Amino acid sequence: MPLGIPVIVTLSVKIGILVALLLYAVFAGIVIRQEQLMAAVLEEGFEPILRILTILHFAASVALIIFAIIIL
């Protein structure tokens, strides 16, 4: 019969996952900023779609942090 995981291990893993998700959200924020900078350099017409995708990426990373806090 499988044993339960010690609390200290689950807590460490939980904190580790949350830190990783937080760092990833920062990265996603930087991608948004970078897209804005590059869109200022080049006006082509496709930038709004790229901007939506970068914002969705950031929103998904924030949503995952919240989801992780709730279910872990």
Place this chain on the structure above:
Amino acid sequence: MPTLFQAPASAEASAGKPAKTTKKPMKSAEVRSVMTPLTCFAVSPKGIRFETQQDDEQVILFLRQHIIVNVPWVLVAIFLLIVPTLLFPMVLGNLKLPFMIPAGYIVIGTLFWYLITFGFILTSFLNWFFNIYIVTNQRVVDIDFVHLLYKEFSEARLDKIQDISYKSGGVFAALFNFGDVIVQTAGESPNFDFLSVSRPETVVQTISKLIEKIKKEGRL
């Protein structure tokens, strides 16, 4: 204004396919490429404007690396997408752990995996999309998205260009007709390497014609 660049009938492409142009017969100077998100070679494209472009400046060529250069990261992305559905159950099924991994961790781990994959696809595409080479009737411009938060904008006036050459080697380059265009400039102006651009011979020809035109006009 005389014809600046005689675009061949097939000199427009989007993602390796012929670009959409208006159907009615046009004079060569009026031939303009319609831009799509995957356009990698466009002659006098519509709706393009770049930073520092002057009012009397006209974009003659708009170039990105050939779309085929995206194949490696697309393959990696496909692999990353199928890993959770094929490999994760196999690995988790064969692992003999003394404890059970809680379902919440597996769910978060899988979602995080897909999020990273999405981020990888997005940044790889942005990297290709914003690496641009532009030839105008006054200068050549190289815009690079080197990495996050670092952009590079280089330009050289056409009258500073001393030598233009191109090289194309390898099976894929021959098959898909792309190569590197090397633009050497005088003085302290930077040299330009247009890497893996479609139809390098057309690019060289176009820049040469533009320089010739400037010489004829007595601007050099």
